[in-house]
Amino acid sequence: MEIDSNLLFQDDLPANHRSGFVAIVGKPNVGKSTLLNAWLGIKLAAVSPKPQTTRNRFLGIMTRPDAQVIFIDTPGIHHPRTKLGEHMVRAARQAIPDADVVLFLVDGSEPPRRADREIAAMFKGLSGQVILAINKMDIVAIEAIEANVKAHSALAEFDETVCISAMRGDNCDELLETVMSRLPLGPRYYPEDQLSDQHERFVAAELIREQALRHLQQEVPHAIAVVVDEFKERDNNSLYVSANVFVEKSSQKGIVIGRKGSMLKRIGQDARAELEAFFERPVYVDLWVKVRKDWRRDDRFLQELGYSGG
Numbered sequence: 001m002e003i004d005s006n007l008l009f010q011d012d013l014p015a016n017h018r019s020g021f022v023a024i025v026g027k028p029n030v031g032k033s034t035l036l037n038a039w040l041g042i043k044l045a046a047v048s049p050k051p052q053t054t055r056n057r058f059l060g061i062m063t064r065p066d067a068q069v070i071f072i073d074t075p076g077i078h079h080p081r082t083k084l085g086e087h088m089v090r091a092a093r094q095a096i097p098d099a100d101v102v103l104f105l106v107d108g109s110e111p112p113r114r115a116d117r118e119i120a121a122m123f124k125g126l127s128g129q130v131i132l133a134i135n136k137m138d139i140v141a142i143e144a145i146e147a148n149v150k151a152h153s154a155l156a157e158f159d160e161t162v163c164i165s166a167m168r169g170d171n172c173d174e175l176l177e178t179v180m181s182r183l184p185l186g187p188r189y190y191p192e193d194q195l196s197d198q199h200e201r202f203v204a205a206e207l208i209r210e211q212a213l214r215h216l217q218q219e220v221p222h223a224i225a226v227v228v229d230e231f232k233e234r235d236n237n238s239l240y241v242s243a244n245v246f247v248e249k250s251s252q253k254g255i256v257i258g259r260k261g262s263m264l265k266r267i268g269q270d271a272r273a274e275l276e277a278f279f280e281r282p283v284y285v286d287l288w289v290k291v292r293k294d295w296r297r298d299d300r301f302l303q304e305l306g307y308s309g310g
Contacts, residue, residue: 013187019068020100020183025092027115028076030107031135035166036060036073039176043278044196044203059197061190067180068188072099077119084296096122101129101182103175104156108134108163109141111151120155129182132158133175138165201228202306203278204241208271208287212245212256215267220255223248225295225305230286238282241275246292256289264289 024032037043040060060071074092096102102123106116123130134152137145153161160178164171196203205226212224230242245264247253257264268285275283295301 014066015185017066017068017185017187018180018183019070019186019188021070021072021098022101022103022179022183023072023074023095023099024103024105025074025096025119026076026105027107027113027119030076030105031166032076032105033073035105035133035135035164035172036071038166038169038172039071040195042195043207043274058202061194061196063188063190063192063194067183068190068192069176069180069183070189077115083299083302093122097126097128099128100184101131101179102126103131103133103179104158105133105135106152106155107136108145108148108152109136109139111144111148112155116152116155123156129159130156131175131178131182132156132161134161134163135166137163138168138170200279201231204228204231204275205243207274207278208241208243208245208267208285211267211271211274214270215263216255220247220252223252223296224256225292227305229288236282238284239275239279240284240286242286243288245287245289246295247289248292248294248296250291253289253291 024036026032040062044060058073060073062069062071072095074095077092104119104123106112132153132155134149140148149161149163159182162171162175162178164175166172190197205228208228209224209226212226216224225246226243227246228241228243230240232240234240245256245267247256255263256267258266264287268287271287272283272285275285292298292301
C-alpha cells in the first residue's frame with residue numbers, strides 16, 4: 001500500500017520500530033474478526049456464528065511503543081452467488097498482494113476443504129511473508145489434531161505455523177509476536193490513538209447488523225444491510241443513532257420486526273448495549289425496517305453502501 005510520506009508519524013520512535021500491513025484472510029467463519037477484536041481489545045468488527053459476517057475490507061490499527069500493526073480484516077473468500085458476494089471476494093483477494101504479511105487463518109477442527117486449497121494457491125509468488133494460523137484448536141478432537149495440523153501445513157510453503165484458539169485466547173499473544181517480528185522496520189502511518197480507518201457510523205452500523213445476525217435465522221440475516229441515517233451527540237453526552245435496516249422482501253420485513261415489534265426491539269436493545277460499551281456513553285437507538293428488493297444484486301445500491309465496483 002502506498003502512503004503519503006507527509007502523513008507519517010515519526011516523532012521519538014525507537015530505531016527498531018516496526019510497522020506494516022497484515023492481511024487476515026481465510027474462508028468464511030474461521031474466526032478472523034474474533035481474532036482481530038481480541039488483539040485490539042475492543043469489538044471493532046461484527047462477529048456471529050453465521051458465515052460471511054464480514055462484508056467490507058477495513059483496517060484495524062494496533063499501536064505499541066515498538067510497533068504499529070495495520071490489520072486488514074477481510075471478508076471470507078467463497079464462491080459468490082450475488083453482486084455483494086463478488087465484492088466481498090474481490091476485496092479479500094485484493095488485500096493479499098498489498099500486505100507485508102499475510103495471516104492465513106484456517107479451521108483446525110476439520111481437515112482442509114476446497115476453499116482452503118484455493119486460497120492457499122493465491123500465495124504463490126508473493127513477495128510478502130505468509131503465516132499459517134490454525135484456529136479452533138480448543139474444539140478439535142484429540143485424535144484428529146495431528147492429522148489436521150499436518151494437512152493444513154501442507155497447503156503451501158508457510159514462513160511460520162502457529163496453532164491457536166481465538167475464542168479462548170490460546171497462543172494468540174505468541175501469534176501476534178510472530179506477526180510483528182515479520183514486519184519491516186518503519187514509521188507509524190496513523191496517530192497512536194486511532195483504531196480504524198472507518199468512521200463511527202460504520203462501526204455503529206456493524207454492531208447493529210451483528211445483533212440482527214445473532215437473532216435471525218436461515219437466509220434472512222444475509223439479506224440485511226444497515227445504514228446509519230443519524231448519528232448525533234446530545235447535550236447530556238449521550239448519542240442518538242437512527243438506522244435503516246434494509247431487507248430484500250416484504251416477508252423478511254415482517255420477520256425482522258416480529259410480533260408486535262418484539263424482534264426489532266430485541267435487536268435494538270442488544271445493539272444499544274454493544275454501542276454503549278464501544279462509545280462508553282449512553283446511546284439511544286432508533287431502528288426502521290425498509291424493503292429494497294434484491295439489493296445484493298443492485299450495483300447502484302451496493303455503491304451507496306460503500307461497496308466498490310472495481
